[in-house]
Amino acid sequence: MTLAKLWTIGFRDLMRNRRRSFFTLLAVALGLALLIVLNGFITGVFDDAIQNSIRLQTGHVQLRAPSYSDEKMSLLWADLLDNPAELVAQAQSVAGVQVATPVLWASGIVATPDDSAGLRVYGIDPASAFYEPLRAGLVAGAFPAADDRSGIVIGQRLANNLGLHVDDNVSLTVVNADGEPVEGAFTVRGIFSTGVVTYDESALFMPLAKAQAFTRTDGHASAIIMMLDAQDKADAVAAALAMPNVKALTWRDLNQVMIQSVESGMGFYVILDAIVIMIVAVIIANTLLMAVFERIREMGILAALGMKGRQIITMFVLEAAILGIAGIVLGVLIGLGGVSYLVNTGLYVGDMAGSTPGVPLGATIYAAYAPGLFANLALWTLLIILLASLYPGWFAARREPAEALHML
Amino acid sequence: MAVIQVENASKIYRIGEVETRALDGVDVSVDAGEFMALVGPSGSGKTTLLQIMGCLDKPNTGSVKINGQDVTRFNANQRADLRRDVIGFIFQFFALVPVLSAYENVELPLLLSGASAKERRQRVMQMLEAVGLADRAHHRPDQLSGGQQQRVAIARALAPKPLMVLADEPTANLDTANGQQAMEIMQRLNQETGAAFIFATHDPRVMSYARRTVTMRDGHIVSNGQALG
Numbered sequence: 001m002t003l004a005k006l007w008t009i010g011f012r013d014l015m016r017n018r019r020r021s022f023f024t025l026l027a028v029a030l031g032l033a034l035l036i037v038l039n040g041f042i043t044g045v046f047d048d049a050i051q052n053s054i055r056l057q058t059g060h061v062q063l064r065a066p067s068y069s070d071e072k073m074s075l076l077w078a079d080l081l082d083n084p085a086e087l088v089a090q091a092q093s094v095a096g097v098q099v100a101t102p103v104l105w106a107s108g109i110v111a112t113p114d115d116s117a118g119l120r121v122y123g124i125d126p127a128s129a130f131y132e133p134l135r136a137g138l139v140a141g142a143f144p145a146a147d148d149r150s151g152i153v154i155g156q157r158l159a160n161n162l163g164l165h166v167d168d169n170v171s172l173t174v175v176n177a178d179g180e181p182v183e184g185a186f187t188v189r190g191i192f193s194t195g196v197v198t199y200d201e202s203a204l205f206m207p208l209a210k211a212q213a214f215t216r217t218d219g220h221a222s223a224i225i226m227m228l229d230a231q232d233k234a235d236a237v238a239a240a241l242a243m244p245n246v247k248a249l250t251w252r253d254l255n256q257v258m259i260q261s262v263e264s265g266m267g268f269y270v271i272l273d274a275i276v277i278m279i280v281a282v283i284i285a286n287t288l289l290m291a292v293f294e295r296i297r298e299m300g301i302l303a304a305l306g307m308k309g310r311q312i313i314t315m316f317v318l319e320a321a322i323l324g325i326a327g328i329v330l331g332v333l334i335g336l337g338g339v340s341y342l343v344n345t346g347l348y349v350g351d352m353a354g355s356t357p358g359v360p361l362g363a364t365i366y367a368a369y370a371p372g373l374f375a376n377l378a379l380w381t382l383l384i385i386l387l388a389s390l391y392p393g394w395f396a397a398r399r400e401p402a403e404a405l406h407m408l
Numbered sequence: 409m410a411v412i413q414v415e416n417a418s419k420i421y422r423i424g425e426v427e428t429r430a431l432d433g434v435d436v437s438v439d440a441g442e443f444m445a446l447v448g449p450s451g452s453g454k455t456t457l458l459q460i461m462g463c464l465d466k467p468n469t470g471s472v473k474i475n476g477q478d479v480t481r482f483n484a485n486q487r488a489d490l491r492r493d494v495i496g497f498i499f500q501f502f503a504l505v506p507v508l509s510a511y512e513n514v515e516l517p518l519l520l521s522g523a524s525a526k527e528r529r530q531r532v533m534q535m536l537e538a539v540g541l542a543d544r545a546h547h548r549p550d551q552l553s554g555g556q557q558q559r560v561a562i563a564r565a566l567a568p569k570p571l572m573v574l575a576d577e578p579t580a581n582l583d584t585a586n587g588q589q590a591m592e593i594m595q596r597l598n599q600e601t602g603a604a605f606i607f608a609t610h611d612p613r614v615m616s617y618a619r620r621t622v623t624m625r626d627g628h629i630v631s632n633g634q635a636l637g
Contacts, residue, residue, distance in 0.1 A: 005512075006521050012507035301503045304464055305564075306492020306520045308485055401491075402465035405499070 003318070006311070010319040013291065021323060024287040028327025029334060031280040033057065033213035035273050035377045036335025037367070041342055044267050046262045052196045052360040055133055058254040059099075059225035060234045063087050066247050068222060070254075073120070075177040080104075080220035081246065087224045094240045096233040101128035104211045108174040109366035110154075110204060115162050119202040121174060122315060123211020123221075130227055134205065136190045141166035146207050151189035155200035159191045166191060167382050172204070176215040184214055186245035195362040227249035250406050281388035284323060288316055299396045300404025311392035320389030321382075328378050335374070342367030410473075411571045411604050412461055412464065413437045419456050419468035419627075420500050427581035430456040432627040438572065438606055443598045444633070445618030446608040452624040454608035455576055462574045462608065463487040492520050496565030496603070498594075502557040504549040510536065510560045511545040512632075517568045535563035538600075539593055555586030559593060566597055574609035579614050580589065591617045 010138055014021040054060060068079045081087060084102035091100035104123035109116055124131060125141045134153065135143055144151030152172070154164065164170065166188055173183045186206065193200055228237055231251065238248035252259065292299070299312055346364040431453045438444055438461075441635070446454045459465040460472060471480050479490060496517075497503075504513045514535050514620055518528045536542045539559035541552075549557050555629040558578060565573045579587030595617055598605045607614070615621055623631040 005516075007511075009505070009507060016507060189414045296506060297503075299498070299506060300464075302516075303488065304462070304491060304497045304503075306488050308488045311520075400465055402459040405459075405464065405503075 003314075006315045006318050007322075008189050009074050010315055011322055011404040013295070014322055017291070017294075020287060020290070025323050025327040025330065026244065027283045028280050028324060028381065032328055032331030032378060032381050033334035033338060034376050035069055035276055035381075036332065036343070037338035038269065038272065039373050039377065040335070040339035040367040040370060041347070041365070042266065043370040043373065045361065045365055046127060046266070047368050048362060048365060049258060049360055050251070050264060052194075052208035052362065053255050053258060054227075054231070056196060056199050056360065058251055059130065060228040060231055060251050061091075061097075061226040061241070062249045062251060062254060063091065063224040063226075063241060063246050064222065066245065068080050068247075073107050075104075075106055075175070075215050075217050077217065077220055078176060080217060080222060081224065082220055084219070084224060087246065091224055091226050091241060092151065093389065094237055095236055096228045096230065097226050098229050099129045099227040100224055101130045102208060102224050103122035103288070104208055104217060104220070105172045105222045106211070106215050108172050108204065110148050110158075111171045111173070112162050112164065112168075117158060117162060117202070117271045118203050119149055119158065121172070122203060122205045123208040123215075124205055126205075127206055129226055131205075133194055137192040137194045138190050139193050141188065144189045144207055146209065148189065148207055150185065151206065151210075151304050152177035152186045153190040153192060153205040154188060155203055156191050157197065157201035158204070159188070160200060162187055164191075172214075174215055177220075180186060182214065182216075184228070195364065196351050196360045197363060241357070265293050268371055273380075277377075280327075280381060281384045284320055284385045285388040285391055287319060288322070288389050289395065292316070292392045292396040293320070296396065296399070299399065299408075300401050303399075303401035303404065309397035310398065312397040316393035316396060317386055317389045320385050324382050327385075328381055329403065331381075332374065332378060339367050343369065409440055410437045411440050412476060413426035413473040413519060414457070414461060414467075415471050415473070417457075417460055417467040417472065419453075419465070432458070433470070434624075434627070434629055436622060436632065438604050439599070440571065440604055441602045442543050442604045442606070442620060443595060443618055444604070444606045444620040444622060445615045446606060447610060447615055447623050448623065448630075449610060451626075453627040454624055456627075457624065458491060458574045458576050458606065458608055459524060461572075462497060463490050492517060493568065494571045496568070496573040497563050497572040498558070498565050498573060498578045498607075500577040500580045502549070502554065502561050502581070504557055504560055504564075506549050509546045509548055510541060510552065510556075510563075511548070513560055514564045514567050517564060521568050523568075530585050531567055532563075535567050536560075537561045538566075545621060553586070555582055555589060558582060558586070558590050562590065562593055562597070565599060566603065569601065570603055572604040575605065577609055578607055579611060580608070584613075587611070587614065 021209050069397055075376050088100045088102060091097050106121040108121045109118050126146055141154055143153060168188050170186055171183055176182045192395055234250035238250050241248045343366055346366040348364045350363050414434055414436045417431050417434045421428045421430055434457060448454055460467050465479055471478050511532055514532045515528050519529055536545055539562055541556060542561055579590055591614055594605055609615060621633040622629055
């Protein structure tokens with residue numbers, strides 16, 4: 001028997017109970033749309049977090065002293081690079097490197113007469129293109145010049161939390177290279193907003209020369225940060241900069257913890273995807289089982305005419321395929337509509353963005369298109385739907401024709 | 409020559425603890441081209457015997473030979489092939505596939521047997537013309553009267569040129585005129601095609617069409633009848 005005729009019978013049978021077929025199709029569509037939106041959203045979160053981290057913190061490649069530990073933010077000379085200018089020049093000579101700039105990190109406490117906050121101190125070259133996002137995000141004041149001996153720039157959230165404005169004075173305390181706490185008075189020259197909560201509330205920038213003097217790390221840097229013209233050149237650039245007493249780390253190495261925590265978060269979404277697809281499968285199986293019960297006599301007639309069990313099963317699989325494919329097409333359209341909204345408008349999460357330590361998210365989170373992932377979800381949905389139709393099909397096919405015909 | 413021989417067939421149905429002996433050691437043989445009535449009161453075993461003859465069910469004991477082949481040992485697929493190629497069915501409730509047109513219903517067994525599109529087209533129209541429904545070819549069952557539906561069922565049963573046609577109370581749901589018309593068509597097609605017709609009935613008017621009458625009671629054949637003419 002031709003598949004075309006089985007399609008015809010399947011399609012017309014579905015049209016016999018249009019309301020039931022429509023709601024089943026809708027369940028498939030909404031289930032898949034939900035998955036597409038959720039996965040588009042989580043992909044966007046992941047991409048945002050990685051790109052924010054690269055753009056504002058790690059760059060694509062970094063050079064560090066082999067003993068430098070990010071957690072300790074050590075200022076011991078042994079843990080620092082002692083020839084940053086040479087390393088910057090060397091890095092800039094490698095193909096693909098657009099920007100190379102030294103940075104000195106320290107942990108510190110900033111205090112006003114009324115309040116204080118723990119933060120990370122960045123000693124930077126204020127003129128470097130790497131800090132363009134901060135310059136572009138200035139909401140008040142200006143970036144200090146490289147020779148500014150007391151100027152700092154802070155994030156808007158930190159400024160709001162401490163009630164600070166441009167030209168206000170603050171006290172900053174760090175533990176210097178000798179292991180001794182030192183305190184200094186600084187003036188807020190500028191306030192920036194990157195939209196990324198982690199930076200806006202816990203980062204303080206000052207010129208590198210001042211930072212080196214303040215922390216007694218004379219001429220040393222924690223790292224050389226590089227931005228490349230393409231993210232996928234990171235391994236090649238790191239390999240080109242391999243040298244003794246310096247380690248070259250790519251953005252993957254530098255964001256390893258975040259990548260792992262996001263990936264384990266993605267594991268939860270895989271479970272969620274599976275649950276939603278299984279619910280859709282149960283709805284399909286239920287619809288087809290109801291159809292089997294209604295049409296058991298018809299199955300007896302078809303069997304009497306010589307239709308074999310496998311052909312009866314095929315008929316139900318085709319009915320499921322019609323419902324599944326139509327539902328998937330509708331689901332993809334609805335899902336892409338939802339993703340498109342979240343790509344363009346985003347979802348404002350405000351302070352919640354800062355609630356996941358180490359994952360730099362903006363206050364507005366945007367989704368991302370992930371065509372491969374969406375196609376996978378659609379194919380899995382179809383596959384599970386087809387598998388779910390096997391049981392009703394088998395249930396219909398296993399009866400003796402006489403038994404089915406008795407159900408008149 | 410016998411197209412079907414049923415020998416010592418018994419069929420027992422069990423529902424919970426209750427056992428019903430629907431057939432009890434039945435022997436019956438039908439020759440090619442016969443037009444035979446299977447008569448008896450309700451519950452006498454007519455439908456069960458037809459289902460066993462039609463390979464829709466298996467006897468608990470005994471054998472069924474079609475064209476000399478013992479089919480009781482056939483598996484489900486072999487029995488499906490046999491029903492498709494050798495046996496036509498007409499049911500009391502017409503039993504058309506509701507979502508298919510008259511044309512498509514008649515075409516269905518031909519599709520199952522793998523007939524070409526051209527063969528199917530010719531055969532379907534030939535059969536619909538034979539039952540006087542060529543002009544209703546594209547009507548669905550719910551657009552046809554009961555009599556018309558039963559005539560489509562007759563056309564469908566004969567489309568694959570079966571050796572025998574089994575009809576279970578074919579006129580029970582028809583008025584007198586339609587019942588008579590259906591019987592006349594079956595009688596004519598029996599003569600034209602040479603297919604054996606075996607029909608179960610308890611309607612004396614239908615019995616009068618039969619050239620042989622087999623009478624059943626309580627799962628036994630009480631009269632094996634003699635072929636007339």
